[in-house]
Amino acid sequence: MSTFLRFRGTERYLTNEALEASVNSALALERPLLVRGEPGTGKTLLAEAIAEALPARLISWNVKSTTRAQDGLYVYDTVQRLYDSRFGDGDIRDIRRYIKLGPLGQAISAGERTVLLIDEIDKADLEFPNDLLHELDRMHFSITETGDDITAKQRPMVIITSNNEKELPDAFLRRCVFHFIDFPDREFMKRVVEVHHPGLDDGLVEQTLQAFFDLRNMRGLRKRPSTSELIDWIAVLKKAGVGSVKLDQALPFLGTLLKKEQDVVAYADRLSGGRKYRS
Amino acid sequence: MFIDFIYDLRRNKVPVGLQEAVALARALALGLHESSLEGFYFVARSILVHRESHLDAFDVAFAAHFRGIAIEAKKIHAEILEWLRNARPGQELTEEERALLKALDLEEVERLLEERLRDQKERHDGGNRWIGTGGTSPFGRAGANPGGVRLGASSGGRSAVKTADARAYQGYRSDLVLDLRQIELALRKLRAFSREGTFDELDLEGTIDRTAQNGGELEVVTRPPRRPNTRVILMMDVGGSMDPYAQTMSQLFSAAKRSTHWKELRIYYFHNCVYGAVYPTEEFRDPVKITDLVADCGPHYKLVLVGDALMAPWELLGAPSYGESEKGAAGVAWLLYLREHFERSVWLNPEPPSVWAGSTVETIGGIFPMFELTLDGLSEAIGELMRGSLRR
Numbered sequence: 001m002s003t004f005l006r007f008r009g010t011e012r013y014l015t016n017e018a019l020e021a022s023v024n025s026a027l028a029l030e031r032p033l034l035v036r037g038e039p040g041t042g043k044t045l046l047a048e049a050i051a052e053a054l055p056a057r058l059i060s061w062n063v064k065s066t067t068r069a070q071d072g073l074y075v076y077d078t079v080q081r082l083y084d085s086r087f088g089d090g091d092i093r094d095i096r097r098y099i100k101l102g103p104l105g106q107a108i109s110a111g112e113r114t115v116l117l118i119d120e121i122d123k124a125d126l127e128f129p130n131d132l133l134h135e136l137d138r139m140h141f142s143i144t145e146t147g148d149d150i151t152a153k154q155r156p157m158v159i160i161t162s163n164n165e166k167e168l169p170d171a172f173l174r175r176c177v178f179h180f181i182d183f184p185d186r187e188f189m190k191r192v193v194e195v196h197h198p199g200l201d202d203g204l205v206e207q208t209l210q211a212f213f214d215l216r217n218m219r220g221l222r223k224r225p226s227t228s229e230l231i232d233w234i235a236v237l238k239k240a241g242v243g244s245v246k247l248d249q250a251l252p253f254l255g256t257l258l259k260k261e262q263d264v265v266a267y268a269d270r271l272s273g274g275r276k277y278r279s
Numbered sequence: 280m281f282i283d284f285i286y287d288l289r290r291n292k293v294p295v296g297l298q299e300a301v302a303l304a305r306a307l308a309l310g311l312h313e314s315s316l317e318g319f320y321f322v323a324r325s326i327l328v329h330r331e332s333h334l335d336a337f338d339v340a341f342a343a344h345f346r347g348i349a350i351e352a353k354k355i356h357a358e359i360l361e362w363l364r365n366a367r368p369g370q371e372l373t374e375e376e377r378a379l380l381k382a383l384d385l386e387e388v389e390r391l392l393e394e395r396l397r398d399q400k401e402r403h404d405g406g407n408r409w410i411g412t413g414g415t416s417p418f419g420r421a422g423a424n425p426g427g428v429r430l431g432a433s434s435g436g437r438s439a440v441k442t443a444d445a446r447a448y449q450g451y452r453s454d455l456v457l458d459l460r461q462i463e464l465a466l467r468k469l470r471a472f473s474r475e476g477t478f479d480e481l482d483l484e485g486t487i488d489r490t491a492q493n494g495g496e497l498e499v500v501t502r503p504p505r506r507p508n509t510r511v512i513l514m515m516d517v518g519g520s521m522d523p524y525a526q527t528m529s530q531l532f533s534a535a536k537r538s539t540h541w542k543e544l545r546i547y548y549f550h551n552c553v554y555g556a557v558y559p560t561e562e563f564r565d566p567v568k569i570t571d572l573v574a575d576c577g578p579h580y581k582l583v584l585v586g587d588a589l590m591a592p593w594e595l596l597g598a599p600s601y602g603e604s605e606k607g608a609a610g611v612a613w614l615l616y617l618r619e620h621f622e623r624s625v626w627l628n629p630e631p632p633s634v635w636a637g638s639t640v641e642t643i644g645g646i647f648p649m650f651e652l653t654l655d656g657l658s659e660a661i662g663e664l665m666r667g668s669l670r671r
Contacts, residue, residue, distance in 0.1 A: 021311065021321030028309045029302055029326075036331060078487050086495055126468070173329035174298055180331040 013042070013049035014191055022179035023050060029177065032118075032136055032158035034168075037181030040226020043161040046181075047117035050157065057110070059156075060117045061103035067124045069131030072104035073141050095145050104132075107156040108139050114156045122162040129172040137175065184227060186213060196231045197238065207245040208234055214247070215257060220266055225257040232256050281307075281323070284344050291340040293333045302326050316345065320443065332654075341443040466534055469509055469541070469581070469661045480504045510543040511535070512576060512621075516586025517548050517561055524587070524629040527652060531585065531627075545576075551590045552610035553617065569613055573620050581664045582617060582624035585652065588643040589630070595639045614646050625660040627652045 007023040009015035015023075023046075026033035035043045051058035061072055077098045085092050101109065107116040121129060135141050139152035160176065162168065184192060186209060193205055208230070216224045225233075233256040237245070242252055250271060251257070258264050281303065288295050303326050312318035320341060328337045478501040485500035513535055515528055535544060547557035547567065556566035595610045608616075618624055626647035628640065635641060635649070643649065648663050650656035 017317070018321045018324070021318065022325035025306050025311055025322055025325050028311055029305060031302070034329075079483075082487060082490065082495070168330075170294070170329075174296075176329065177325050178329045179325055180334060 007050060007053055010049045010052050012195060013045060013052075014188070014195060015049075016188070019046075019179060019181070022177055026159075026177040027157060030155050032160055032176045034160045034162065034173070034176035034178050035181060036162045036178070038183055038226060039163060040228045041181040041183060042227065043181060044117065044119055047115055047119075047159040047161075050159065051115040054113065054115065054157070056112070056157070057114045058117060059103050059107050059110075059114055060119060062119045063121050063124045063128070065123055065125070067128065069128055069135075072102040072118075072132070073135065074102055074105045074143055075100045076145050099143055099145065104135060105141065105150070107158075108135070108141060108152040109150045110156070111153050113154040116156045116158045118158065118160045120163060121160050122168065126169075129168050133172060133175065189227070189230070192227060193231070193234065197234050200234065200238070201243070204234075204237070204244060207247065208237070211245055211247055211251055212257070215267070218267070218270065221258075221263050222260045223258075223263060229257050229259075284323075284340070285327075287340045287344050288327060288337065291336040293328065293336050293340065295327050299327050338443040345443075466657075466661070467540060468658070469511065469664060478503055507540045507542050509541045510576070510580045511541055512545045512547070512572075512580050512582050514547045514549055514553065514557055514582070514584045516551065516584075516588075518550050520587050520589055521629075524652075527629055528585065531652070543580075547572075549586075551586075551594055553584070553613045554610055555608065555613065569616065573616070576621075578620055578622045580621055582621040583627065583660070583664070584617075584624070584647060585627045585629075587630050588626065588628055588640040588649070590639050592639060595642060611642065611646070614643065618646050623664045623666070624648075625650060625663050627656065627660055 007015070007020055007027065009020070022033060025031075035046060037043055047060070048058060076095075077100060081092055081095075081098045084090050090097060103116060104118075107114045136158060139155050140150065142149050189209060189212075190205065193200065193209070212225060212230050212233075215221070233253060236253045236256055240253070245251060250268070254264060254267065258267060282300070285295055285300050303323060306312070306322050306326060307319075312322045323341075324334070324337055328334055480502055482500045482502045485502070486498065489498040489500055490496065513532075515532070517528070521528065532546070535546070547559060548561050548563065549557045550563070553569065555570075556568050557572070558564065558566055590610075597609055624647055626643060626649045628635070628649055629652040630640070632651055635644060640649075648660070650660040650663070
């Protein structure tokens with residue numbers, strides 16, 4: 001029936017049924033997987049986990065506000081060639097020396113199956129996803145300067161992450177398998193903590209989770225702490241040898257959880273307001 | 280087949296089409312759903328839904344479509360299945376009772392069914408309210424209600440319908456709320472760039488071209504920088520019936536103020552309807568005559584009016600003297616005047632379209648393209664403002 005590999009997560013990366021269904025649909029249909037969700041829910045790590053599970057080489061493309069679609073395929077370094085023509089010593093007649101493949105170009109020309117991560121696609125210009133449509137569909141591109149045509153022998157598995165900063169165009173969305181990563185509930189979070197900090201004292205796990213979800217449920221926080229921040233916080237607590245966290249007192253190493261000054265002030269206010277003392 | 284489900288989704292405003300249907304068919308042929316309704320739910324969701332704002336609509340459609348079918352799925356709670364098989368024989372009803380029961384029409388029945396399904400958690404036989412067997416309730420099996428709905432049972436435990444019923448993504452619907460950041464992002468679409476001004480930006484491509492043509496002698500090419508070129512006039516209705524929307528209005532105001540990608544933004548206030556003048560402050564001081572404003576701003580300005588457009592007919596068709604408004608012309612005349620002058624204008628209404636009909640809202644909606652002040656409505660309005668060619 002099916003010959004493709006079924007993704008079930010890895011030792012370090014926990015999944016649920018919904019995420020597995022999405023990943024497996026993307027693998028089977030050979031379509032890009034678009035992952036959205038709050039920051040810190042492990043969108044980028046998912047690509048690493050899939051690369052590890054397949055296994056395949058992971059190529060990352062970190063999109064910035066100035067990134068153009070063309071950069072992902074290849075860059076023709078004209079300035080270098082111009083420079084070489086006047087001052088350099090290389091063979092300037094060979095244009096191929098000045099063609100540098102971008103991440104998407106590398107993934108298509110790899111010859112083996114790769115996992116391509118297009119990270120934070122929403123950071124780029126509004127038109128960016130549209131410019132990628134053809135290449136992602138066909139897994140094929142031409143280098144106009146040399147006339148080379150490159151087609152993927154094995155379609156790369158493409159994973160695209162987005163932080164909801166911009167709406168993506170419909171034509172682009174239609175070609176993707178979509179998954180929205182929920183924020184983990186307490187039970188799932190406990191398993192995540194267990195994976196990252198195995199053998200941690202049960203009492204401390206409960207206390208930190210309680211403190212963490214209390215903070216997340218606090219009203220008026222500008223930036224709520226995320227999973228990665230909880231993991232970091234526990235790591236710091238372990239390093240510092242803190243054996244237990246008292247929920248009615250100021251949390252130690254609060255800076256790993258709250259990153260905005262207003263949030264720290266809001267937290268201090270709540271603590272003093274509720275307990276009738278000021279630090 | 281799931282084709283009906285696709286149409287259900289479309290009715291629930293989830294944009295799915297042929298491409299999605301074919302992809303889903305392929306996924307099912309590959310056995311991705313592992314022959315369970317649960318698996319089908321997740322596979323269908325990942326293929327048919329493309330943004331989290333549609334997840335809730337998907338859940339609603341899924342729950343509605345598959346509620347009855349759950350019984351045919353493989354994972355059925357044995358006890359409930361047994362119960363439904365051994366349904367009690369129905370009771371005989373008198374003519375009057377039948378007539379009374381008929382009074383429920385289908386829509387009403389469906390609505391009640393939703394409610395009951397939500398409330399009822401256990402088995403129930405006889406009786407006239409709960410879903411069960413042998414009763415006069417409109418729902419259940421072997422019942423005597425002529426207008427009733429026959430149904431299977433929830434498959435118990437963690438069924439896909441239950442997952443869909445939980446409606447965990449209600450908070451992500453885009454047709455409900457506007458928050459500041461979302462407004463800002465929506466407004467960001469309302470931008471256009473043009474190159475104007477002094478030639479003080481290095482044009483790298485041009486420089487390379489010219490240098491190459493020059494046989495390698497450097498020739499620097501410059502160009503004017505790219506600048507935002509959109510000019511926007513925002514007119515907001517304040518006070519009176521607009522008070523409940525003060526929060527939304529102030530969010531829209533701050534988002535517009537913070538948008539840096541416009542060449543110019545003018546904000547004015549009016550009360551109820553635009554008469555001879557608008558005001559740059561909420562205190563209604565220093566009126567700006569509409570005629571002056573129009574003389575000052577060319578037709579390329581984008582005009583955005585925000586208000587509930589709800590007023591007494593004489594306030595729109597007559598010429599009440601609020602402040603220093605010019606006598607003589609009716610509110611509707613001023614609106615038409617603005618509409619005629621500006622190439623692109625929209626009216627944003629914080630009230631839902633369901634209450635627009637049959638009042639001054641309808642009249643004003645006939646003058647300006649009117650959109651609801653939600654994220655979806657705002658996006659549509661911006662689409663209208665950015666359209667290239669003239670409508671007239």
